[in-house]
Amino acid sequence: MVxxxxxxxxxxxxALLAATLLGPSLRGxxxxxxxxxxxxxxQCSTCHGPGADPSAIPAGTTVPLPPPDHAAYKPDSCxxxxxxxxxxxxxxxxxxxxxxxxxxxxxxTKLPDGETLQVSVDVAAFRSSVHGDFSCTECHPKQRTIxxxxxxxxxxxxxKQEMGNVCQSCHAEATASYAESFHxxxxxxxxxxxxxxxxxxxxxAVKAPAQWxxxxxxxxxxxxxxxxxASFASGxxxxxxxxxxxFPMVFFASKFFxxxxxxxxGVGIVHVELDVLRWSSNKIRGRKEEVDQ
Amino acid sequence: xxxxxxxxxxxxxxxxxxRTARAEYVExxxxxxxxxxxxxxxxFTVLALTGLPQKFDQLGLSQWAIAVLGGLETVRLIHHSAAxxxxxxxxxxxxxxxASVAVKRRLPLGAFAxxxxxxxxxxxxxxxxxxxxxxxxxDMFTYLEKFDYFAxxxxxxxxxxxxxVLLFPVAVTAILPxxxxxxxxxxxxDEAVLAxxxxxxxxxxxxxxxxxxxxFNTSIFTGLARRDDARREHPRxxxxxxxxxSKDG
Numbered sequence: 049m050v051x052x053x054x055x056x057x058x059x060x061x062x063a064l065l066a067a068t069l070l071g072p073s074l075r076g077x078x079x080x081x082x083x084x085x086x087x088x089x090x091q092c093s094t095c096h097g098p099g100a101d102p103s104a105i106p107a108g109t110t111v112p113l114p115p116p117d118h119a120a121y122k123p124d125s126c127x128x129x130x131x132x133x134x135x136x137x138x139x140x141x142x143x144x145x146x147x148x149x150x151x152x153x154x155x156x157t158k159l160p161d162g163e164t165l166q167v168s169v170d171v172a173a174f175r176s177s178v179h180g181d182f183s184c185t186e187c188h189p190k191q192r193t194i195x196x197x198x199x200x201x202x203x204x205x206x207x208k209q210e211m212g213n214v215c216q217s218c219h220a221e222a223t224a225s226y227a228e229s230f231h232x233x234x235x236x237x238x239x240x241x242x243x244x245x246x247x248x249x250x251x252x253a254v255k256a257p258a259q260w261x262x263x264x265x266x267x268x269x270x271x272x273x274x275x276x277x278a279s280f281a282s283g284x285x286x287x288x289x290x291x292x293x294x295f296p297m298v299f300f301a302s303k304f305f306x307x308x309x310x311x312x313x314g315v316g317i318v319h320v321e322l323d324v325l326r327w328s329s330n331k332i333r334g335r336k337e338e339v340d341q
Numbered sequence: 342x343x344x345x346x347x348x349x350x351x352x353x354x355x356x357x358x359x360r361t362a363r364a365e366y367v368e369x370x371x372x373x374x375x376x377x378x379x380x381x382x383x384x385f386t387v388l389a390l391t392g393l394p395q396k397f398d399q400l401g402l403s404q405w406a407i408a409v410l411g412g413l414e415t416v417r418l419i420h421h422s423a424a425x426x427x428x429x430x431x432x433x434x435x436x437x438x439x440a441s442v443a444v445k446r447r448l449p450l451g452a453f454a455x456x457x458x459x460x461x462x463x464x465x466x467x468x469x470x471x472x473x474x475x476x477x478x479x480d481m482f483t484y485l486e487k488f489d490y491f492a493x494x495x496x497x498x499x500x501x502x503x504x505x506v507l508l509f510p511v512a513v514t515a516i517l518p519x520x521x522x523x524x525x526x527x528x529x530x531d532e533a534v535l536a537x538x539x540x541x542x543x544x545x546x547x548x549x550x551x552x553x554x555x556x557f558n559t560s561i562f563t564g565l566a567r568r569d570d571a572r573r574e575h576p577r578x579x580x581x582x583x584x585x586x587s588k589d590g
Contacts, residue, residue, distance in 0.1 A: 230526065233395070233398050234413055236398065237398060237404070237407055237412070237413040238412060238413065239412075239413050239414060273510065273511050274511070275511045275512075275515075276511050276514075277511070277514060277515055279514040279515065279517075279518060279519045280510060280511055280514040280515075280519055280522070281519065282514075282518070282519035282520070283510070283514060283518075283519030283520050283521065283522035283523055284519070284523075285523055290523070295520055295523060297520050297524050298520065298523045298524050298527055301524045301527045301528055301531075302527045302531065305527065305528060305531035305532060305535070306531070308532075308535060309531065309534060309535040309538065312492075312535055312539065313535065313538045313539060313542065316538075316539055316542055316543035317542055317543075319485065319543065320542060320543060320546045320547075322466070322469035322470070323469060323551065325469070326468065326469045326470075326471070327552050329471065337476060337573075338474055338475045338476065339475060339476050339477075339478055339573060339576055340464075340475040340476065340477050340478050
């Protein structure tokens with residue numbers, strides 16, 4: 049009898065261990081249906097509150113209590129941030145949580161210098177962008193905690209450059225060619241209106257180079273260069289060096305001027321040197337400069 | 342006697358006659374040319390000092406210069422202002438050339454190359470190399486001075502043209518193809534480096550350091566050259582002046 053009981057207990061323990069190790073964690077899977085009150089508010093405290101109802105908690109489930117730093121929040125306001133819990137969609141990615149606030153239109157925040165920073169994101173545009181599969185915190189690691197720590201950038205320019213550094217962490221080549229461009233030079237020298245990564249590429253609706261139409265590029269140029277046409281936009285070399293196949297006129301111009309400068313200055317320098325040498329030679333030999341009259 | 346070919350500005354202007362009458366000096370540049378040179382000198386210097394730090398902005402010295410001048414926006418404002426002075430100077434010179442043709446009924450060709458200049462350049466090379474005992478007798482302007490003048494012509498066309506493209510990229514590309522903007526970006530600063538290099542090495546040498554003129558050839562500012570110096574450096578010019586004088590007298 050005792051041996052049978054120990055055997056059963058062993059099976060239960062093994063099953064519990066297997067369930068713990070192999071069973072689905074709540075991260076990334078659907079949260080069980082959250083009970084709602086008559087006004088529609090989610091009754092999170094039924095399970096997560098200090099006076100939780102044990103009958104509502106599925107057997108074998110451990111329910112975390114809110115961490116101590118959440119004490120300041122209103123009871124049952126959890127879904128304001130933890131939106132995935134009620135999304136009932138196991139594929140809901142992490143941006144859904146952020147979208148609860150940043151998906152709202154005209155969400156603004158203030159930078160330390162008093163400038164207003166628009167922090168709304170067009171979620172649909174972001175999802176269809178080249179970065180659509182990214183989680184928000186991949187580019188915004190400092191915003192991992194909620195509520196967010198205050199922004200460290202002093203002003204809008206510093207904020208854009210900070211975000212440009214984030215772009216640089218993956219797009220090193222594009223950043224190098226940007227640094228050589230007029231935009232990059234002006235930004236580096238402190239011109240606040242100089243274009244940064246997001247001024248041309250936008251922050252969230254980022255497109256692959258091949259996806260840009262000339263008209264779209266012109267529209268983007270025109271946000272700073274008022275009246276920019278498709279012809280104006282066609283002069284932008286992108287983040288590529290000129291070559292025989294890419295902006296050959298620029299390629300030839302740079303080669304031509306290097307050759308012209310070397311040739312002209314070379315001839316000039318040799319002329320000066322020969323003149324000095326002949327003058328010195330005349331002096332040493334005590335000759336006067338003779339002119340063919 | 343018919344006017345010799347390629348004569349630009351051989352006759353003394355009346356205003357200078359009192360000084361040239363002593364025969365110690367000859368007039369080399371008239372007042373318009375002297376003003377044009379001062380405008381070119383001033384605008385060129387300002388353009389180089391505000392342009393080079395932009396081309397070589399990674400250098401500490403450039404960043405210091407830009408900061409001292411009040412930041413890039415101010416540097417660009419100064420650069421553009423000086424550019425308008427230079428373009429005005431070019432317009433002044435063009436008007437001067439046209440007026441010279443209208444008044445003197447002769448193209449002022451003195452500063453334009455002739456076949457003789459190529460011969461002079463070759464013979465000068467032989468002299469420098471010790472293969473000839475004598476230097477060729479130059480006219481009013483040596484082949485090198487003519488090249489200096491011609492270099493400003495091509496320089497203004499390239500730097501001025503590309504500068505206007507960079508200043509008004511939207512307006513220019515409304516008519517012309519867009520690749521002109523990056524081409525101008527390359528041409529503008531590369532040609533500028535050539536111009537500054539030429540001025541510092543060749544022009545400064547022949548205006549200041551060359552033993553014949555050291556420390557300072559003042560004729561472009563005073564308009565006058567010492568007759569003795571001119572007889573040595575520009576014998577054919579002085580010989581022609583003497584012939585003209587004897588004919589007039």
